Amino acid sequence: MASSLDEAAVRHVARLARLKITDTEATLFASQLSKVLEYVEQLNEVDTRNVPPTAHALPVSNVFREDVVRASWTTDQALHNAPDGHDGFFRVPKVLDQESS
Numbered sequence: 001m002a003s004s005l006d007e008a009a010v011r012h013v014a015r016l017a018r019l020k021i022t023d024t025e026a027t028l029f030a031s032q033l034s035k036v037l038e039y040v041e042q043l044n045e046v047d048t049r050n051v052p053p054t055a056h057a058l059p060v061s062n063v064f065r066e067d068v069v070r071a072s073w074t075t076d077q078a079l080h081n082a083p084d085g086h087d088g089f090f091r092v093p094k095v096l097d098q099e100s101s
Helices: 007-016 023-044 075-079
Strands: none
Touching: 007 023
């Protein structure tokens, strides 16, 4: 795996993430991300064959509370302070199908 990123790759990723970066930032980020990739390559050299897979660093058991049915708010209670309730629903501004910048 190549351990360095050039500025063009950084600009490409920034464009995909819809981030505007300056030339100075592209240079800085290319250097910083290259160092991260070099570190990951070092981690890949560690022999982990005898290390058991873990989901958590500490032994944890199920810490969730018991699922108990209890009374809930009515629709009127939930919509009481809503700025724009309509037919038992929260009305919010439309955010889909708008042109991206």
